[in-house]
Amino acid sequence: MSLVCLTDFQILAQQKLAKTTWDFIEGGADEEITRDDNITAFKRICLRPRYLRGVSEVDTRTTVQGEEISAPIGIAPTCFHCMTWPDGEMSTARAAQAANICYITSTYASCTLEDIVASAPRGLRWFQLYVQSDWELNKQIVQRAESLGFKALVITVDVPIVGKRRNDIRNELDLKRNLMLKSLQSSEEKNFKPDKQPSFINASFCWNHLSWFQSITQLPIILKGILTKEDAELAVKHKVQGIIVSNHGGRQLDEVPASINALMEVVTAVKGKIEVYMDGGVRTGNDVLKALALGAKCIFLGRPILWGLACKGEHGVEEVLDILKTELHTSMTLVGCRSVGEINWDLIQLSRL
Numbered sequence: 001m002s003l004v005c006l007t008d009f010q011i012l013a014q015q016k017l018a019k020t021t022w023d024f025i026e027g028g029a030d031e032e033i034t035r036d037d038n039i040t041a042f043k044r045i046c047l048r049p050r051y052l053r054g055v056s057e058v059d060t061r062t063t064v065q066g067e068e069i070s071a072p073i074g075i076a077p078t079c080f081h082c083m084t085w086p087d088g089e090m091s092t093a094r095a096a097q098a099a100n101i102c103y104i105t106s107t108y109a110s111c112t113l114e115d116i117v118a119s120a121p122r123g124l125r126w127f128q129l130y131v132q133s134d135w136e137l138n139k140q141i142v143q144r145a146e147s148l149g150f151k152a153l154v155i156t157v158d159v160p161i162v163g164k165r166r167n168d169i170r171n172e173l174d175l176k177r178n179l180m181l182k183s184l185q186s187s188e189e190k191n192f193k194p195d196k197q198p199s200f201i202n203a204s205f206c207w208n209h210l211s212w213f214q215s216i217t218q219l220p221i222i223l224k225g226i227l228t229k230e231d232a233e234l235a236v237k238h239k240v241q242g243i244i245v246s247n248h249g250g251r252q253l254d255e256v257p258a259s260i261n262a263l264m265e266v267v268t269a270v271k272g273k274i275e276v277y278m279d280g281g282v283r284t285g286n287d288v289l290k291a292l293a294l295g296a297k298c299i300f301l302g303r304p305i306l307w308g309l310a311c312k313g314e315h316g317v318e319e320v321l322d323i324l325k326t327e328l329h330t331s332m333t334l335v336g337c338r339s340v341g342e343i344n345w346d347l348i349q350l351s352r353l
């Protein structure tokens, strides 16, 4: 079967993966209303194309936190890539480097940070942190990521506890085996140390802790999982450098707004003071275009990267990124945008929102 769009990868990935793994990747919380709405909300937005603009050359390049990337498309943090492909995050990192885009590595990566960096030394990477109860552990891992060349710290805020995913319970999925936080092990330390077992997520984490993170790292801090103007304003007040509008792919609190619908509220609240990104439900070039028109600087892909990995490892991820980049190029050409800078609100028909 030829794979021409991201959904083709989804269909093939389901055939390749064990049911338990598939359910873990695809699952949303509770009734999966938000997971599905992330996709359908994009389809309720209409585009307003402009013609006769001379679009023989279209450039998808942009920047995130001052670093140039080939397109406003990145890889969202997802855990345990070895569940879908033996080389796991090392394959993901190589594909991201080849595509010249940003890869956010998860706290719960199944390869060590050292191995991930060594496999693609020139790639642009950010490190995602689930704040742990052990503050010394937080400090160690953040400083280790910084010294390994990760360019930003992405702190996930929407997981004080893990949402209820029904199929994982039915399947009796045991993630404890995977929860060995390989990212906390250095490459010399191949034998897992039980004392490094994560205390898992710190539910007491709050706004006041951000200054502590700012005191232990020079990295720009980006908050992932913001959905409201109130929190967006607090993020600006606490001097973070970016926000990822996200509902965790509908895996945490169900029945929150689709990410694309929350984006406008957040973009309006930050008034251009910091960069705003989004993830959740992006599957086509038109989706990317719509997110950028509504103020996102870049979008990030969660599940589609895992589909790519499951189908063909590194080459599957490369193909997924390439398909989306090409679709974005086509969408930009057809709406009359020669550069990412020309994408703006005028491209969107607001009455359909």
Ligand SMILES: Cc1cc2nc3c(=O)[nH]c(=O)nc-3n(C[C@H](O)[C@H](O)[C@H](O)COP(=O)(O)O)c2cc1C
Binding pocket: 024, 025, 026, 038, 076, 077, 078, 079, 106, 107, 108, 128, 156, 224, 246, 247, 248, 249, 250, 251, 279, 280, 281, 282, 300, 301, 302, 303, 304
């Ligand atoms: C299997 C899976 C694992 C995930 N693991 C993490 C993680 O470790 N850290 C995190 O911040 N978000 C995690 N997420 C959420 C993603 O970063 C992202 O918000 C979401 O997948 C985007 O939606 P999409 O899958 O529709 O693209 C995970 C999502 C999935 C599907």
